[in-house]
Amino acid sequence: MIPIKVLVPSGVLGLGFDLExxxxxxxxxxxxxxxxxxxxDSGPYYLGSGTSKYxxxxxxxxxxxxxxxxxxxxxxxxxxxxGTCGTNKMVDWMENITTELAEELNQNIKIAKLYCQQExxxxxxxxxxxxxxxxxxxxxxxxxLIEEMTNIVALAGAEQIQECINxxxxxxxxxxxxxxxxxxxxxxxxGANPGSSWHxxxxxxxxxxxxxxxxxxxxxxxxxxxGFTVEPMSKNAFCTSETVAxxxxxxxxxxxxxxxxxxxxxxTYSNYYNIDKKKVRVEGAKWHPSKQYSVKxxxxxxxGYQSSLLVLLREKKYVENxxxxxxxxxxxxxxxxxxxxxxDTSEYSLEFRHIGxxxxxxxxxxxxxxxxxVGVLCLITSKNQISTEIAKLINxxxxxxxLSSNEELPTFAFPFSPVHSDRGCVYxxxxxxxxxxxxxxxxFQIEILEV
Amino acid sequence: MxxxxxxxxxxxxxNAGPFWITIDIFCGNKKIYKEVCNKLTxxxxxxxxxxxxxxxxxxxIDDLNVIKFSFxxxxxxxxxxxxxxxxxxxxxxxxxxxx
Numbered sequence: 001m002i003p004i005k006v007l008v009p010s011g012v013l014g015l016g017f018d019l020e021x022x023x024x025x026x027x028x029x030x031x032x033x034x035x036x037x038x039x040x041d042s043g044p045y046y047l048g049s050g051t052s053k054y055x056x057x058x059x060x061x062x063x064x065x066x067x068x069x070x071x072x073x074x075x076x077x078x079x080x081x082x083g084t085c086g087t088n089k090m091v092d093w094m095e096n097i098t099t100e101l102a103e104e105l106n107q108n109i110k111i112a113k114l115y116c117q118q119e120x121x122x123x124x125x126x127x128x129x130x131x132x133x134x135x136x137x138x139x140x141x142x143x144x145l146i147e148e149m150t151n152i153v154a155l156a157g158a159e160q161i162q163e164c165i166n167x168x169x170x171x172x173x174x175x176x177x178x179x180x181x182x183x184x185x186x187x188x189x190x191g192a193n194p195g196s197s198w199h200x201x202x203x204x205x206x207x208x209x210x211x212x213x214x215x216x217x218x219x220x221x222x223x224x225x226x227g228f229t230v231e232p233m234s235k236n237a238f239c240t241s242e243t244v245a246x247x248x249x250x251x252x253x254x255x256x257x258x259x260x261x262x263x264x265x266x267x268t269y270s271n272y273y274n275i276d277k278k279k280v281r282v283e284g285a286k287w288h289p290s291k292q293y294s295v296k297x298x299x300x301x302x303x304g305y306q307s308s309l310l311v312l313l314r315e316k317k318y319v320e321n322x323x324x325x326x327x328x329x330x331x332x333x334x335x336x337x338x339x340x341x342x343x344d345t346s347e348y349s350l351e352f353r354h355i356g357x358x359x360x361x362x363x364x365x366x367x368x369x370x371x372x373x374v375g376v377l378c379l380i381t382s383k384n385q386i387s388t389e390i391a392k393l394i395n396x397x398x399x400x401x402x403l404s405s406n407e408e409l410p411t412f413a414f415p416f417s418p419v420h421s422d423r424g425c426v427y428x429x430x431x432x433x434x435x436x437x438x439x440x441x442x443x444f445q446i447e448i449l450e451v
Numbered sequence: 452m453x454x455x456x457x458x459x460x461x462x463x464x465x466n467a468g469p470f471w472i473t474i475d476i477f478c479g480n481k482k483i484y485k486e487v488c489n490k491l492t493x494x495x496x497x498x499x500x501x502x503x504x505x506x507x508x509x510x511x512i513d514d515l516n517v518i519k520f521s522f523x524x525x526x527x528x529x530x531x532x533x534x535x536x537x538x539x540x541x542x543x544x545x546x547x548x549x550x
Contacts, residue, residue: 043529
């Protein structure tokens with residue numbers, strides 16, 4: 001086979017990349033340009049609400065550079081997980097940006113859109129047919145839970161991206177996709193070593209994070225019959241056998257195994273060595289196809305409506321007794337909320353976090369010392385929008401609540417007005433399951449358009 | 452007595468998907484790697500993180516002089532009670548351990 005070169009501009013669209021390095025990449029004749037557009041890494045909000053983490057302006061500016069690079073290289077440009085969460089709406093959002101840019105740049109382009117969103121009835125049906133299996137750990141899948149989810153997506157793999165490549169599209173806008181599939185799809189199609197195709201894809205899925213200079217972004221990975229070679233495109237970045245091997249550890253619970261649609265990759269017997277100062281060669285990964293094809297599902301549902309308040313304490317007596325103060329205040333507030341608003345504690349959650357003491361590690365914190373000042377973050381989450389009203393009820397007590405009854409009323413520091421912030425609807429992840437498919441395209445659809 | 456963080460080159464932690472946390476201890480060289488492998492017990496880690504023994508996965512990666520621990524999160528990423536979405540500050544607990 002002729003080796004296949006995949007140019008990866010950065011770990012995700014929106015994070016930025018070195019333009020000079022991108023130009024170097026184009027000069028090195030890639031066969032495809034692949035970039036990730038999202039993940040679950042930023043939490044459940046984006047899938048729950050079906051929105052992008054990055055601003056449209058940032059996405060458009062970077063996509064413009066990539067559309068220019070694609071035209072120059074005259075190869076396909078692929079983005080996976082459009083708009084962070086990869087819902088259908090975000091694929092269309094990316095199409096809208098692409099169409100605007102095509103007009104600005106005077107380009108005529110054939111676009112393939114890959115839709116990965118799942119209908120609730122389709123998921124219910126497959127659940128009844130016992131085609132959906134939990135991973136560890138996973139919530140119990142019931143029809144009610146499926147009904148509560150705002151968005152469900154299936155992660156496309158190499159097969160679905162290959163279907164898109166086969167349409168002859170110049171730009172592929174894919175919904176939720178595994179980070180690696182957009183990179184492994186073409187080399188797998190062209191007969192590269194399967195284990196190495198997935199391994200190389202995993203190494204460069206975060207762009208130059210596998211090099212000595214992570215922020216430079218751009219890397220090229222070349223796949224062949226026996227392995228792959230990875231090289232950063234910035235003149236200030238270098239790959240070493242250690243930076244490349246270490247990337248298998250990153251964000252991966254198992255350092256040897258990577259599960260993908262259709263099987264898993266094992267890097268236990270991989271060899272890494274430097275070809276020169278910049279390039280690393282890797283061989284030895286094995287691909288184990290599974291008997292039954294399956295894809296992973298992601299879903300999110302509304303956890304509630306949230307409001308927050310922040311008060312700052314500097315007075316020594318209160319700083320030293322802040323835990324006691326909030327325990328007492330919490331008990332008092334729950335009674336007030338019940339008496340004045342007729343809301344039972346089962347309908348909301350009220351939580352105090354002590355910033356300066358253990359607000360990050362909570363009960364795991366080993367090193368609690370009395371600080372000069374402490375911030376008390378009060379979080380109210382309710383099933384309906386009543387959290388705002390609860391926050392307003394809490395406000396005066398957070399400002400003036402005394403530790404003892406025989407003291408002058410204290411006043412603490414509110415850092416801004418209004419003190420309460422409505423955080424709106426908050427979400428939670430509700431699926432960690434796989435869906436078995438007879439045919440890889442059974443849960444996915446492709447649409448073609450020319451602009 | 453040194454802390455584990457002073458002994459090794461680097462300790463990092465990170466979410467591995469919404470449901471898992473993974474911790475990597477980069478020992479820096481073979482001698483320290485062997486020493487940490489021998490001395491650092493699973494029971495110390497489960498006490499520190501308040502997890503059960505069955506939940507803890509331990510990997511010793513000779514080629515990289517790395518010891519890796521992975522375990523399911525008690526609170527799923529982004530849950531209303533989650534305090535650190537990316538779990539990256541958790542590494543400090545291991546760094547400050549007496550070794």
